[in-house]
Amino acid sequence: MSKEKPNNSKKISLAEVAKAAGVSKMTASRVLRNQGGFSDSTRDRVMAEVERLGYLPNRMATAFAAGESSPFVGVSIPDLRNEAFSQILEGIDHKLGTFGHQTVLGLTRNLPEEEEKWIEKILSWQPAGMILTGRVHSPKAISMLKHAAIPVVEMWDLNSSPMDMCVGLNHFDCGYHVGRFLIEKGYRRLGYVGTDHGVANAAQSRLEGFQKAVADGGGDVRHHLCLNDIPGFYPGYYGTEQLLNAQRGIEAIFFQNDNMAVGGYEFCESHALQIPQDIGIVGWGDLPVLSVFRKKMTTVKVRHVRLGQLAAEKLLSTLHGSAVQPVSDIGYLTVPGATT
Amino acid sequence: MSKEKPNNSKKISLAEVAKAAGVSKMTASRVLRNQGGFSDSTRDRVMAEVERLGYLPNRMATAFAAGESSPFVGVSIPDLRNEAFSQILEGIDHKLGTFGHQTVLGLTRNLPEEEEKWIEKILSWQPAGMILTGRVHSPKAISMLKHAAIPVVEMWDLNSSPMDMCVGLNHFDCGYHVGRFLIEKGYRRLGYVGTDHGVANAAQSRLEGFQKAVADGGGDVRHHLCLNDIPGFYPGYYGTEQLLNAQRGIEAIFFQNDNMAVGGYEFCESHALQIPQDIGIVGWGDLPVLSVFRKKMTTVKVRHVRLGQLAAEKLLSTLHGSAVQPVSDIGYLTVPGATT
DNA sequence: TTGAAAGCGGTACCAT
């Protein structure tokens, strides 16, 4: 036989399969798509060659020919070491995967310029849609997305007039709510510890809401710290140290998230500060560590995984042509604990 | 002027730009690739139209025409709520992004069948390469990857004869090392708490190494628990409860990771067990929570982010045609703490 | 410096 060995690594095309099976490209194509219009014996011959040659269809060619988009969905998030975002991404990817779509990741660090470059790159590969973190995007990014005419979900930071769709929560209100809560508890001299707040960072809005509520309530945020670091345990620890060294008389600290709050808690305890007697602590996000923490932490519940799922669902519904509520408020719930 | 308004959302093709600029497709193409062979005035005219029409090149067509692959790299990991993997992914994506490549995510839950389906899908889109978790893959997956003739990195679990390249650590040895460490400390009756161990789960190898070392040292692993859950704080807590209820006399527990170990620690302390006097605790991974934990946890340091970076670097070097060491052992370091 | 033609790997459409 003059048949070639199948294990040379050159890619096999449909034409080669067809030739090997002694049929035309079209017939082979029909068999592969199981679209009818061929005899059993033809199918068997074609499939045998597919198997033997290890043929794998080139979906790029298919999509290209049909003018379709890819199954890829661009998902931009700031940082995976922020646990909130790894949870959100888990929710997104799982939902997308269930419906045959794939996440193309972009870690854009809350920087609109990075996001812009990433968006341009992704768009040139005909994605099915985009899910972006936050409401702040560069003008060029917005214009490119408009032109692309694909569904776009802005998530995390609620935006009542999004480019297209949005799911998130109102971080300003949420921060205000926490501030109000502390005021009502009798706290007046407050502190805040978080991380570097690029323009596109929703935590900045929480801080602003918090400051407003505290001011409205007759207190003041004596000192706030935005570390150039990730919002994790250790930054919470040393941030608290810095904050307390810089400013005496702080009665309670609001942290960007629970991991930072746990770090702050451990700093306080190891420095003979009683919680909540000497200082109050409030976290954010209801992150997993709280489920085993020895003191019930005052925090704000946010359904991160659900948020991700919902973002993906909005996108998928749009792709399938269903009607979609363009804006969803995922909400939040302040949970008083034993640390305030 | 008869020029159309640019803001209709139909996609603009190179041909349209060319026509608008009064040149041929080829000339426009040359300008866009800045590949020489055009006059300044031609370039200006073409670029003006690109701007005006909001033209975005269709890279799918480009790659297709040139027979290139996409810049996408398939990355399969089990689960993002396992903090080790979100760290690894952070390392991979950041490195890939720096070199113009994009991560296409696959959360394959340690299931070779899921991985196989995902691989087939990704391969049909002509990725530049693949990074997979672990050494266990379905035969069909392996065969497809061979055919695809793209670089493949197996990471996490060290494999001295990988399909192509590998970076990771020897989990069996690592588990053995921990077992030996506890034996030398005088522990004999041991327990293990981890999560559901699919065949493709490296934690299973750690458990096996651990069991072997303990047996070799004259002790025994009285009870091990593999919960059907994620390896996080709360599973560590309730897993410890289950383990201790099921088996009396356990002297020390080895946990799948530090987050579980912290959960276990909190369970013990809240049930009046002194650590390490009443029970020893060993974690794994040197996860961030330990940096602020009030007791120095005995753990095993693993450079997760670096592991991810290294996996990406191997792939990128191969793509750029550099020589690459096919197998790298990232190693581990047992760190004795105050919990044993 | 510029352009015309062929073709990448499939599919739609129309014949047979």
Add this chain to the structure above:
DNA sequence: ATGGTACCGCTTTCAA
């Protein structure tokens, strides 16, 4: 049931 042809958007090749 099967095959021929044109074409998707772009690049390669060759000619002017």
